[in-house]
Amino acid sequence: xxxxxxxxxxxxxxxxxxxxxxxxxxxxxxxxxxxxxxxxxxxxxxxxxxxxxxxxxxxxxxxxxxxxxxxxxxxxxxxxxxxxxxxxxxxxxxxxxxxxxxxxxxxxxxxxxxxxxxxxxxxxxxxxxxxxxxxxxxxxxxxxxxxxxxxxxxxxxxxxxxxxxxxxxxxxxxxxxxxxxxxxxxxxxxxxxxxxxxxxxxxxxxxxxxxxxxxxxxxxxxxxxxxxxxxxxxxxxxxxxxxxxxxxxxxxxxxxxxxxxxxxxxxxxxxxxxxxxxxxxxxxxxxxxxxxxxxxxxxxxxxxxxxxxxxxxxxxxxx
Amino acid sequence: xxxxxxxxxxxxxxxxxxxxxxxxxxxxxxxxxxxxxxxxxxxxxxxxxxxxxxxxxxxxxxxxxxxxxxxxxxxxxxxxxxxxxxxxxxxxxxxxxxxxxxxxxxxxxxxxxxxxxxxxxxxxxxxxxxxxxxxxxxxxxxxxxxxxxxxxxxxxxxxxxxxxxxxxxxxxxxxxxxxxxxxxxxxxxxxxxxxxxxxxxxxxxxxxxxxxxxxxxxxxxxxxxxxxxxxxxxxxxxxxxxxxxxxxxxxxxxxxxxxxxxxxxxxxxxxxxxxxxxxxxxxxxxxxxxxxxxxxxxxxxxxxxxxxxxxxxxxxxxxxxxxxxxxxxxxxxxxxxxxxxxxxxxxxxxxxxxxxxxxxxxxxxxxxxxxxxxxxxxxxxxxxxxxxxxxxxxxxxxxxxxxxxxxxxxxxxxxxxxxxxxxxxxxxxxxxxxxxxxxxxxxxxxxxxxxxxxxxxxxxxxxxxxxxxxxxxxxxxxxxxxxxxxxxxxxxxxxxxxxxxx
Numbered sequence: 001x002x003x004x005x006x007x008x009x010x011x012x013x014x015x016x017x018x019x020x021x022x023x024x025x026x027x028x029x030x031x032x033x034x035x036x037x038x039x040x041x042x043x044x045x046x047x048x049x050x051x052x053x054x055x056x057x058x059x060x061x062x063x064x065x066x067x068x069x070x071x072x073x074x075x076x077x078x079x080x081x082x083x084x085x086x087x088x089x090x091x092x093x094x095x096x097x098x099x100x101x102x103x104x105x106x107x108x109x110x111x112x113x114x115x116x117x118x119x120x121x122x123x124x125x126x127x128x129x130x131x132x133x134x135x136x137x138x139x140x141x142x143x144x145x146x147x148x149x150x151x152x153x154x155x156x157x158x159x160x161x162x163x164x165x166x167x168x169x170x171x172x173x174x175x176x177x178x179x180x181x182x183x184x185x186x187x188x189x190x191x192x193x194x195x196x197x198x199x200x201x202x203x204x205x206x207x208x209x210x211x212x213x214x215x216x217x218x219x220x221x222x223x224x225x226x227x228x229x230x231x232x233x234x235x236x237x238x239x240x241x242x243x244x245x246x247x248x249x250x251x252x253x254x255x256x257x258x259x260x261x262x263x264x265x266x267x268x269x270x271x272x273x274x275x276x277x278x279x280x281x282x283x284x285x286x287x288x289x290x291x292x293x294x295x296x297x298x299x300x301x302x303x304x305x306x307x308x309x310x311x312x313x314x315x316x317x318x319x
Numbered sequence: 320x321x322x323x324x325x326x327x328x329x330x331x332x333x334x335x336x337x338x339x340x341x342x343x344x345x346x347x348x349x350x351x352x353x354x355x356x357x358x359x360x361x362x363x364x365x366x367x368x369x370x371x372x373x374x375x376x377x378x379x380x381x382x383x384x385x386x387x388x389x390x391x392x393x394x395x396x397x398x399x400x401x402x403x404x405x406x407x408x409x410x411x412x413x414x415x416x417x418x419x420x421x422x423x424x425x426x427x428x429x430x431x432x433x434x435x436x437x438x439x440x441x442x443x444x445x446x447x448x449x450x451x452x453x454x455x456x457x458x459x460x461x462x463x464x465x466x467x468x469x470x471x472x473x474x475x476x477x478x479x480x481x482x483x484x485x486x487x488x489x490x491x492x493x494x495x496x497x498x499x500x501x502x503x504x505x506x507x508x509x510x511x512x513x514x515x516x517x518x519x520x521x522x523x524x525x526x527x528x529x530x531x532x533x534x535x536x537x538x539x540x541x542x543x544x545x546x547x548x549x550x551x552x553x554x555x556x557x558x559x560x561x562x563x564x565x566x567x568x569x570x571x572x573x574x575x576x577x578x579x580x581x582x583x584x585x586x587x588x589x590x591x592x593x594x595x596x597x598x599x600x601x602x603x604x605x606x607x608x609x610x611x612x613x614x615x616x617x618x619x620x621x622x623x624x625x626x627x628x629x630x631x632x633x634x635x636x637x638x639x640x641x642x643x644x645x646x647x648x649x650x651x652x653x654x655x656x657x658x659x660x661x662x663x664x665x666x667x668x669x670x671x672x673x674x675x676x677x678x679x680x681x682x683x684x685x686x687x688x689x690x691x692x693x694x695x696x697x698x699x700x701x702x703x704x705x706x707x708x709x710x711x712x713x714x715x716x717x718x719x720x721x722x723x724x725x726x727x728x729x730x731x732x733x734x735x736x737x738x739x740x741x742x743x744x745x746x747x748x749x750x751x752x753x754x755x756x757x758x759x760x761x762x763x764x765x766x767x768x769x770x771x772x773x774x775x776x777x778x779x780x781x782x783x784x785x786x787x788x789x790x791x792x793x794x795x796x797x798x799x800x801x802x803x804x805x806x807x808x809x810x811x812x813x814x815x816x817x818x819x820x821x
Contacts, residue, residue: 187689188690189680189681189683189688189690192673192676192677193677193680195666195669195673196666196669196677199666199673200662200667202663203657203662203663203665203666204666204677205645206623207645207649207655207678208645208646208647208649208677209645209677210644210646265669265716266668
């Protein structure tokens with residue numbers, strides 16, 4: 001009985017260590033090294049930022065399908081401004097602004113108009129993607145238009161000379177966003193209220209929580225997160241294309257769901273979202289190193305996400 | 320079917336006896352009214368007949384032959400039909416389609432739906448009830464509630480092999496206009512002439528006297544009266560519904576009512592209620608009473624600012640109060656205990672602490688935005704003690720507590736701001752006897768501290784036992800305010816049933 005409870009509570013975590021052990025055995029010389037893990041942290045930094053800010057809306061039982069195309073749109077907006085000769089800070093500010101406006105628009109549709117988040121953000125997903133193609137003329141904006149100061153950000157980091165390692169700025173930025181989201185959700189009255197809305201929307205309204213305003217603002221936060229991820233991506237590949245963010249949405253939602261299997265009452269917690277992101281990142285990294293075909297990789301990752309969520313919902317039902 | 324007998328019907332829920340040893344006889348061609356206060360056992364009896372609840376003990380005889388009901392399908396096969404306030408009408412389907420929901424569609428060549436036959440059969444069924452004004456091809460969304468009810472009744476007549484034998488009407492007129500009700504009564508009369516048995520449940524005394532042949536009254540799960548309607552009067556029925564004097568078993572009021580007026584509501588209207596006028600002094604308890612759905616919920620919606628005022632004015636603590644929403648109401652020290660605990664008050668998966676502090680985050684915070692964990696813990700511990708909450712620790716999720724203790728959390732949340740006005744909508748619903756008494760004592764404690772209280776309860780004894788004044792609502796309008804010490808519960812109940820023009 002006790003063992004069953006432990007598995008129920010830490011099942012996903014145990015699975016995570018299982019995966020690490022599996023890769024360590026199969027990739028003895030390359031997997032369990034500091035260099036590889038720093039590499040992973042950079043690979044997952046964009047996904048992490050989107051997943052952390054996705055957690056903010058998922059705390060209220062909402063979700064945002066438009067984050068991927070928002071990431072594309074924000075990257076394109078910045079790149080187009082760069083190619084027109086504007087300074088870097090204007091490009092970045094404009095991209096973040098687009099993120100806020102897009103997020104507020106999502107929030108407006110969901111909270112003020114009252115459209116289901118699924119439908120509303122499915123609509124804006126298509127809209128944002130369309131805007132990205134429209135602004136870029138459908139083409140990728142390449143290196144010579146992107147200022148080198150902008151793209152060098154993703155390639156540099158803090159050197160730790162004693163270990164001969166470099167911690168990438170992208171990973172540090174993701175950690176910073178993690179801290180900010182954690183602070184908002186766990187340490188402020190704002191976060192308390194978001195969790196109350198997720199616990200029972202009607203009850204929290206009658207208990208004096210301004211549900212509409214809070215939902216609106218939470219979607220704006222998620223929009224900004226997506227825009228930041230878009231900028232990070234553009235910096236990393238030193239170019240922008242209108243489909244660059246398309247894979248982010250599904251993986252971000254999957255990461256939050258993986259995290260939810262670990263929390264006490266199945267509610268999203270941003271630190272558990274981090275674990276969800278790590279699981280996805282480690283799987284991707286390890287399977288790639290083992291030369292597993294990318295299509296098979298997708299099947300496996302999808303299967304593992306379903307397995308974790310199914311396991312936790314079955315054990316919770318028994319409870 | 321000539322005769323339906325229920326013998327020695329008993330049903331209990333854990334220790335609570337909802338029905339004990341009830342025997343009733345229903346005859347063909349008769350409208351039999353079932354009456355009783357809330358909680359008297361009417362709904363339980365209907366659910367037993369529908370096969371939804373399994374009785375602890377019952378013998379049912381149809382024409383002197385013993386029959387059993389184990390499921391709702393069996394109940395339907397016996398020819399029992401149930402018409403509720405909430406009609407299971409699918410509004411985007413036509414009248415005819417709705418009537419055929421429970422019957423196989425007739426087909427041509429065994430494949431294509433025979434629409435002509437469907438339309439013909441459904442309009443015939445309506446005609447049999449004397450209803451000719453409903454077009455069976457119309458979408459149900461376009462019909463009035465009354466007409467939808469007629470459609471539902473007629474759909475019971477579609478089946479040709481067995482004639483329906485029992486029709487149970489559960490407060491059918493609650494949502495109908497006067498004209499629609501009259502139409503319904505005609506239809507009921509037609510059913511009666513066809514030899515059906517009608518079991519009619521309603522709170523509307525005039526209706527009962529007008530259309531029923533016999534009346535049975537239940538009180539606390541016991542049958543106290545069955546007689547021909549012609550031999551009964553309104554007063555006699557009410558007396559047997561109430562029985563004993565109700566204001567026993569309540570803790571004594573010891574506090575003094577202060578002269579200061581907490582809230583003065585002056586001729587207020589919203590889109591849902593009209594003519595609301597009352598004053599509450601510090602330490603005073605105003606009871607809200609009336610038949611169910613007469614505007615009780617809407618008074619709270621008005622005071623919390625969920626429904627906005629369209630007319631009138633309110634002053635609260637000697638200042639103009641224009642309710643704009645729950646957030647503003649809590650800030651002004653108006654606390655609210657909503658009616659449906661699980662739906663409207665609690666976050667079930669969240670902790671005792673979260674549930675207690677939710678409305679008070681702004682006050683508890685540091686620098687207006689930082690959560691103050693120390694203060695949250697302190698307040699939760701203090702007020703949980705004050706309401707005598709039984710719990711393990713403040714981080715325990717609330718679904719692990721009993722109903723009574725959950726309600727105490729809702730109370731400790733309401734008290735945590737030291738409210739000036741406390742709004743209680745059915746505060747003891749679904750709460751065990753011990754917790755009930757604790758809640759009554761809390762209310763008295765609050766009045767001593769000068770808090771004004773609005774208490775709505777469908778349990779008349781609670782109103783009689785706890786309130787200083789009683790506001791009686793009728794059809795979403797204020798009917799009267801009575802001083803409690805001058806009257807007894809029978810007078811109050813009689814007020815519910817008086818019609819306005821009497």
